[in-house]
Amino acid sequence: MRKAVLFGLALFAAPASVQGQSSQFGVRGLGIPVRPLSPRAIATGGAFGLFDLESSLNPAAPASAIQFASLFSSAQNFRRSTNPFGSSSGKDNRFPQILAVGPIGGTRFGAAISMSGYTDRNFALGTVDTISLRGVPVGVFDTLISRGGLSDLRLAGGWRATSALHLGLGLHAITGSNRLENRRTFSDTAYATASERSTLSYLGLGISAGASLRVAPRLTLAGMFRTDGHLDIDRDTTRIARTDLPTSYSVGARWQPSLKVGLAASYGAKRWRASDADIRAQGGVGADNAYEVAGGIEILRDPKNPGHRPWRLGGFYATLPFPVRIGRQPHEFGISAGTAVRFTRGQGGFDFALQQLWRSDGAGYTERATVVTVGFSIRP
Amino acid sequence: MRNLFAGLAMVIAVAACQENINTPGDCPTLCPGEQIIVRDTVILATPGSDSAFFGYASKAASSVLLVSSGLAAGELRSFLVFPKQRRDSIQVDGTQRALIVDTISISFSLQARDSTAKNLKLFLHRVPITVDTALTFDSLQSLIAQAPPFDSIAVADTLKLGKVEALFVGPRLTLIDGPAADSGRFAVGLTVRADKPTGIRLGGGSGLTSGPLFETRGKVDVSDTAKQRQRTSVRPDAADKLGYVGNRDLAVGASADLLYIGGPQAGRSIIRFAIPRFILDSSQILRATLELTPAARLDGLPNNPAGDSIVVRGVAADLGAKSPPLGAAGLLVKGGLGQGTTNATQIDMFSLVAQWQATGGPPSVVFVAHQDEPLGGGFMQPVFYSTRSPTGQPRLRLTYGLPTRPGRP
Numbered sequence: 001m002r003k004a005v006l007f008g009l010a011l012f013a014a015p016a017s018v019q020g021q022s023s024q025f026g027v028r029g030l031g032i033p034v035r036p037l038s039p040r041a042i043a044t045g046g047a048f049g050l051f052d053l054e055s056s057l058n059p060a061a062p063a064s065a066i067q068f069a070s071l072f073s074s075a076q077n078f079r080r081s082t083n084p085f086g087s088s089s090g091k092d093n094r095f096p097q098i099l100a101v102g103p104i105g106g107t108r109f110g111a112a113i114s115m116s117g118y119t120d121r122n123f124a125l126g127t128v129d130t131i132s133l134r135g136v137p138v139g140v141f142d143t144l145i146s147r148g149g150l151s152d153l154r155l156a157g158g159w160r161a162t163s164a165l166h167l168g169l170g171l172h173a174i175t176g177s178n179r180l181e182n183r184r185t186f187s188d189t190a191y192a193t194a195s196e197r198s199t200l201s202y203l204g205l206g207i208s209a210g211a212s213l214r215v216a217p218r219l220t221l222a223g224m225f226r227t228d229g230h231l232d233i234d235r236d237t238t239r240i241a242r243t244d245l246p247t248s249y250s251v252g253a254r255w256q257p258s259l260k261v262g263l264a265a266s267y268g269a270k271r272w273r274a275s276d277a278d279i280r281a282q283g284g285v286g287a288d289n290a291y292e293v294a295g296g297i298e299i300l301r302d303p304k305n306p307g308h309r310p311w312r313l314g315g316f317y318a319t320l321p322f323p324v325r326i327g328r329q330p331h332e333f334g335i336s337a338g339t340a341v342r343f344t345r346g347q348g349g350f351d352f353a354l355q356q357l358w359r360s361d362g363a364g365y366t367e368r369a370t371v372v373t374v375g376f377s378i379r380p
Numbered sequence: 381m382r383n384l385f386a387g388l389a390m391v392i393a394v395a396a397c398q399e400n401i402n403t404p405g406d407c408p409t410l411c412p413g414e415q416i417i418v419r420d421t422v423i424l425a426t427p428g429s430d431s432a433f434f435g436y437a438s439k440a441a442s443s444v445l446l447v448s449s450g451l452a453a454g455e456l457r458s459f460l461v462f463p464k465q466r467r468d469s470i471q472v473d474g475t476q477r478a479l480i481v482d483t484i485s486i487s488f489s490l491q492a493r494d495s496t497a498k499n500l501k502l503f504l505h506r507v508p509i510t511v512d513t514a515l516t517f518d519s520l521q522s523l524i525a526q527a528p529p530f531d532s533i534a535v536a537d538t539l540k541l542g543k544v545e546a547l548f549v550g551p552r553l554t555l556i557d558g559p560a561a562d563s564g565r566f567a568v569g570l571t572v573r574a575d576k577p578t579g580i581r582l583g584g585g586s587g588l589t590s591g592p593l594f595e596t597r598g599k600v601d602v603s604d605t606a607k608q609r610q611r612t613s614v615r616p617d618a619a620d621k622l623g624y625v626g627n628r629d630l631a632v633g634a635s636a637d638l639l640y641i642g643g644p645q646a647g648r649s650i651i652r653f654a655i656p657r658f659i660l661d662s663s664q665i666l667r668a669t670l671e672l673t674p675a676a677r678l679d680g681l682p683n684n685p686a687g688d689s690i691v692v693r694g695v696a697a698d699l700g701a702k703s704p705p706l707g708a709a710g711l712l713v714k715g716g717l718g719q720g721t722t723n724a725t726q727i728d729m730f731s732l733v734a735q736w737q738a739t740g741g742p743p744s745v746v747f748v749a750h751q752d753e754p755l756g757g758g759f760m761q762p763v764f765y766s767t768r769s770p771t772g773q774p775r776l777r778l779t780y781g782l783p784t785r786p787g788r789p
């Protein structure tokens with residue numbers, strides 16, 4: 001537990017860039033939502049997220065911890081975005097999940113502390129125009145760069161009520177910042193580059209409750225409910241807005257037809273409509289409720305060493321809460337695969353996930369992304 | 381372990397990828413904020429607050445010699461007096477030995493010329509050693525007219541900068557001989573001529589290595605052949621014993637309604653601007669240009685790569701004619717003066733106006749001067765319209781950006 005506390009303290013010193021991936025669908029609203037999943041859960045489309053000890057979705061999951069584990073994951077995103085104004089390719093690297101979890105010795109409790117992405121608002125928009133200066137047409141190139149987003153710092157405690165029923169409670173601090181740089185450069189170098197910078201910082205609190213119940217020897221159900229209160233937004237040091245955050249819930253089922261094979265499916269919904277009025281009042285396009293369905297399979301090669309070289313496959317479909325244009329709610333579809341290796345008698349390991357994502361708002365804004373997620377875990 | 385290394389390599393490879401988060405967009409359709417607003421404005425100098433002052437440099441401080449012939453900028457003549465020099469002996473190895481003079485050289489450093497003027501010649505006139513900086517143009521011209529040139533230096537058409545020299549050898553050595561009363565001192569008046577009206581700038585200043593050089597060369601009777609050839613030289617050593625005078629001084633009878641810079645009396649003009657508070661406080665200056673409209677054609681030395689220029693300095697405090705200029709080199713801005721035109725002179729003021737924006741920054745006042753004022757002036761004596769003129773008042777053209785504070789959701 002001491003290690004867990006130390007790791008927890010280290011989380012506070014972790015870089016603020018605990019976000020998901022840049023996207024043109026992260027330009028509006030609070031950004032593109034990030035799923036608080038481990039590489040294992042990502043590889044199964046997110047379907048195993050409610051049952052996964054190393055994901056930050058279900059606060060009941062730490063109840064099943066039998067040893068201390070820590071996880072650090074890194075995601076490399078390769079993206080091609082297309083919209084009516086052109087196409088561009090991009091790539092970025094993020095750290096979507098840092099987590100420590102372990103049992104509380106001599107009790108039926110387990111605890112986890114984690115830092116996950118909540119929304120990501122990394123993007124750079126470039127536009128070209130011509131304006132008249134001193135009576136002469138001058139080409140201008142405008143760039144709006146945004147870096148940052150919201151992170152979810154979670155402290156979760158799980159209780160093994162019975163061997164079949166696990167319950168959990170999570171406390172969430174939603175923090176982060178959004179560093180914005182607006183630049184205008186001119187084709188005539190006699191003009192200096194115009195630029196402005198500002199930083200938006202965020203703070204919100206949330207609470208979550210979760211449960212998992214083995215209803216049959218091979219069938220487990222899980223669920224989670226979360227409410228996030230509201231988000232205070234400061235520009236530089238001045239409070240400029242408050243935005244209500246959504247309540248959300250997820251339910252899932254895991255079926256293990258054999259020791260080697262596990263199947264899971266999940267459904268989650270997030271009532272982002274709660275943010276709609278506030279976002280509109282701040283000049284945004286608005287927010288829509290979002291949902292997600294996922295299904296996945298995990299095939300173990302060695303049930304005695306389940307983390308070593310399994311096969312994981314999955315897919316998901318989700319709607320995105322923040323439209324780029326009014327009335328055009330974007331959606332996302334993804335397929336994924338992954339595996340893992342364990343070494344030094346399972347004390348260390350890497351988990352890999354490869355995702356192919358398609359996003360679209362159905363009216364010209366499309367995006368294709370390939371995301372490679374690598375997680376490094378230690379179980380001392 | 382192999383897996384460990386493979387995994388670590390992959391982690392490093394993933395983390396090492398360069399970031400590119402660009403997406404195409406069309407603001408404000410897609411942008412969570414507006415583009416920076418860019419505005420243009422023209423600010424006229426504060427009416428009645430601009431004026432010209434003279435006398436910022438003494439003639440003795442001049443470090444150049446200007447000579448011209450037929451230029452619209454005016455006629456210029458130079459003079460110099462070489463000090464006494466012992467030519468009959470020289471010290472070799474601690475012993476004074478007789479010097480058998482066989483060559484005398486009078487040389488100058490050419491610093492600027494009209495590169496299109498062909499067959500340029502610099503004429504050397506013998507003038508009395510009494511000449512000094514109190515001399516007027518007419519009196520020097522009279523002295524020169526009374527003394528035909530004793531020699532001339534043909535300047536190669538290809539020579540733009542460098543040494544030009546008159547050599548006196550053999551019987552021509554007698555050209556250097558002067559009256560005994562001169563005690564070996566030697567005074568020269570300079571005129572110039574070419575295929576067209578022209579002028580030159582020569583290095584001047586007393587004691588400066590770029591100044592005129594009088595050199596005596598000869599032989600001494602010593603056994604060491606390496607020491608048999610000897611030379612001795614002098615340069616003008618008194619600040620008032622070299623300089624130039626011209627027949628055009630716009631400071632004489634200057635109009636109070638015009639702005640003067642440069643000239644024999646080192647004119648400067650002060651110009652004040654009242655810039656709206658919101659521009660100074662809230663905007664980002666993108667371009668600032670001072671525009672001065674000449675009241676008369678700008679005549680200087682044509683086709684001169686190192687042509688006349690204007691310098692603009694901010695002031696630390698507005699004390700009128702005695703306002704202390706800002707010291708930092710970066711706060712001195714320059715602009716070329718268009719030879720032979722009446723087009724407005726434009727000077728980039730970006731760095732100065734940025735200073736005016738600083739909290740507790742200097743006043744929005746500028747001092748305008750000729751760039752060559754520290755050297756003793758240039759060929760051109762620009763005159764500009766002032767705020768009292770019906771047209772062409774001094775103006776500051778500002779282009780600035782206003783923040784839009786992006787970040788809406």
